[in-house]
Amino acid sequence: AVDKMPLPQIDGLDQSAGLRRVAGNRQLYLHLLRQFVEEETGAAARAGVALDEGDFQTAERIAHTLKGAAGSIGFVDLQSAAMRLEMAIRARDEWRSQLADLEIELGQVVAALRAGLAELGRPEAGAKADDALLERLAALLAIGDGDALGYFLEHAPRIRACFPDGACVPFEQALNGFDFVSALGALRELARAYGKKLPEDSR
Structure with missing residues (x-):
């Protein structure tokens, strides 16, 4: 009954795109959503620290990784925000405002994901x-x-x-x-x- 497994309903999450990338495997998709929360929650903060230290290479890599992770599960707006930050860092221009935008977007996504996943995580049996x-x-x-x-x-x-x-x-x-x-x-x-x-x- 894997294909009937419930998925969290989250604004801004293109589930059909995310599911297509995992050939419709809902179990794997849920795993990726949880993994995203674990690994990417602090991405904007980590990029900010790297930028403050003048480590543009690390900051660009963090933005690039976040862009890929967000895209693969279907968070299109977050993917765009991460891409804009990545390009701004590469150009060494306007990255502060792009980082601020990304922080807001990522915060909203993570909060919505945590809430949606917690909703699913309630035990159904004794x-x-x-x-x-x-x-x-x-x-x-x-x-x-x-x-x-x-x-x-x-x-x-x-x-x-x-x-x-x-x-x-x-x-x-x-x-x-x-x-x-x-x-x-x-x-x-x-x-x-x-x-x-x-x-x-x-x-």
């Missing part, structure tokens, strides 16, 4: 089903099974909803890096911290 999801994920990680990432992506909104906002980030970073040992450790820590039961590893 705690029992969610505990079973966590147990299955832990079991896949314990045997170093490559399916662990796919399983997590498939059930990400419900797994994330088991924990407070942002608590899953260290776990997800380890999992995205295919570091299953660290990911399992992080998942166990989360389970302990928030009173979820995970079976102990069989030795």
Whole structure:
């Protein structure tokens, strides 16, 4: 039922363009939206720091990366704002005003994305089903099974909803890096911290 997976309704997000780029895979698209929030939230601030230090090369690279990320998921206005900043930095002209515009645009996008994703992240089922999801994920990680990432992506909104906002980030970073040992450790820590039961590893 991947193609029926709900997506956040966000002003300024061209979902059909974003979905076309991932061949209609809603699960992957949601993953990209979450990844965007994690990786690009501070992009304008990072570019500002680089510009203040006179490091035009780094600032241009940050704007370029943001332009690509925004474009690939369908934030057209943000993509344009990042492109204008990139060109202004390259020309060493008017970049302060372009940076100010970008900061506003990025702030609005991130706030809307966080709200839309949080809306989706509410658990649809009781705690029992969610505990079973966590147990299955832990079991896949314990045997170093490559399916662990796919399983997590498939059930990400419900797994994330088991924990407070942002608590899953260290776990997800380890999992995205295919570091299953660290990911399992992080998942166990989360389970302990928030009173979820995970079976102990069989030795």
